[in-house]
Amino acid sequence: MQGTTTLKRHADLVDRMANTQGVDLEERMMAGKILPDDLSDAVLACTGCANPEACEHWLARNETAEQTPDYCRNADLFGRLKLGGHA
Numbered sequence: 001m002q003g004t005t006t007l008k009r010h011a012d013l014v015d016r017m018a019n020t021q022g023v024d025l026e027e028r029m030m031a032g033k034i035l036p037d038d039l040s041d042a043v044l045a046c047t048g049c050a051n052p053e054a055c056e057h058w059l060a061r062n063e064t065a066e067q068t069p070d071y072c073r074n075a076d077l078f079g080r081l082k083l084g085g086h087a
Contacts, residue, residue: 002044002047006047007043007047009052010043010044010046010047010049010052011043013046013052013055013056013059014039014042014043014046014074016059017055017059017068017072017074017078018078018081020059020062020063020064020065020068021065021067021068021078021079021081021082022064022082023078023081023082025039025081028081028087032086033081033084033085033086033087034081034086034087035087038077038087039087042074042077042087045073045074046073046074048073049071049073051071054069054071055069055071055072
């Protein structure tokens with residue numbers, strides 16, 4: 001089981017990465033495009049990343065971006081949401 005600190009860190013990374021892609025997760029959830037379980041799955045996928053520090057550095061350098069870094073475990077999810085699709 002993941003610790004609270006780890007989950008909070010990765011929830012923040014997921015939210016920030018979505019924002020760089022122009023995806024407002026709260027808005028997409030209210031529109032029914034992503035369910036709470038989908039968001040939980042995205043955070044858990046993020047916790048499997050071997051190098052979250054690289055993500056933090058990438059996010060610090062990129063306020064907006066066309067694509068996620070190659071190593072992002074949620075790239076497909078963000079891509080679908082960016083195009084208006086469902087999680």
